[in-house]
Amino acid sequence: MIEVKNVIHQYKRDSEHQIMALNDISLTVQEGEFLVIIGHNGSGKSTLAKHFNSLLIPTSGEVLVDGMLTSDWDHVWDIRTRVGMVFQNPDNQLIATTVEEDVAFGPENLGLDPATIRSRVDEALDKVGMGGFQKREPHYLSGGQKQRVAIAGVIAMRPEYMVLDEPTAMLDPKGRREVMNTVRHLNKNEGLTIIHITHYMEEAIGADRVIVMEEGKKMLEGTPQEIFRQVELLKHLRMDVPPMAELAYRLQKKGLNIVGDVLTVDEMVSKLC
Ligand code: ADP
Ligand code: MG
Numbered sequence: 001m002i003e004v005k006n007v008i009h010q011y012k013r014d015s016e017h018q019i020m021a022l023n024d025i026s027l028t029v030q031e032g033e034f035l036v037i038i039g040h041n042g043s044g045k046s047t048l049a050k051h052f053n054s055l056l057i058p059t060s061g062e063v064l065v066d067g068m069l070t071s072d073w074d075h076v077w078d079i080r081t082r083v084g085m086v087f088q089n090p091d092n093q094l095i096a097t098t099v100e101e102d103v104a105f106g107p108e109n110l111g112l113d114p115a116t117i118r119s120r121v122d123e124a125l126d127k128v129g130m131g132g133f134q135k136r137e138p139h140y141l142s143g144g145q146k147q148r149v150a151i152a153g154v155i156a157m158r159p160e161y162m163v164l165d166e167p168t169a170m171l172d173p174k175g176r177r178e179v180m181n182t183v184r185h186l187n188k189n190e191g192l193t194i195i196h197i198t199h200y201m202e203e204a205i206g207a208d209r210v211i212v213m214e215e216g217k218k219m220l221e222g223t224p225q226e227i228f229r230q231v232e233l234l235k236h237l238r239m240d241v242p243p244m245a246e247l248a249y250r251l252q253k254k255g256l257n258i259v260g261d262v263l264t265v266d267e268m269v270s271k272l273c
Contacts, residue, residue, distance in 0.1 A: 002029040002052060002083075002161065002195075007061035009047050009216075021047040023216035024061070029161070029195060034187045036204040036224075037197045039213030040238045045197045048213070049165045052195060053083035066160070081110070084154030086164040090146035099125070099141075099149050100134040106157040124156040125149075127190065128182050144175025148182050155186065161193045162186070168200060176200070201228070202242045205263045212237065225261040244268045 009022035
């Protein structure tokens, strides 16, 4: 479990001015959960993400990972092994000349023996659908493939939690689908706890829980159905809703009798036909 308790995070802009990036955030992430965090630019999502594995520590308040304080230096290594991070730009995350060297980087740092590293690398690549790409150069892969190699590098560390900060933002629709399918697979089939940050609302469909951030605060929290029901509030917060929720909202305004929540095309079809 990850517990965020009354966290305030201030960045220093200059000697006199502070930026309040997180303003009294509290939340809990349960094991096995698929949590999605949304919010417009500058709402504090990336700052929050970096608190989950001690890349940042709170100005006040506390973050606990499986009971360990992220501000306690004795635990930082353990916390970073438990909480893997995937960032937006795959090119900044892949550093080696072959895919397998890249994925091996983390396990090597754990001091594992070569045979164990080999099997972890192969296993991790299989789990992200990149088996057979061991000898390939990351440079020549598509964006979606690169991001899946980055994910393999994280899961080769056998983490409990994976935090993804807008991992699909730089990808084309195909790459986005590949990455989302991989992340969902790892959650459902491997039991990995996922904290997925995105500005694509449709990526929140199917999540166990959605948190909406606004100006460093947690504005809304609930199931995707509970969140996307609030079309007008989300628009007020300068956010979109998934296309089918938007369509249902407009049809309802036109007087069509659509009862209940609609998030997917299938749900829309069953309401209309
Ligand atoms: P998001 O990921 O939702 O776009 P961020 O967490 O990156 O939001 O930023 C939240 C606020 O903190 C913004 O006002 C941003 O300008 C500011 N900020 C982010 N990183 C830094 C930094 N390293 N130094 C100073 N201010 C920062
Ligand atoms: Mg961000």
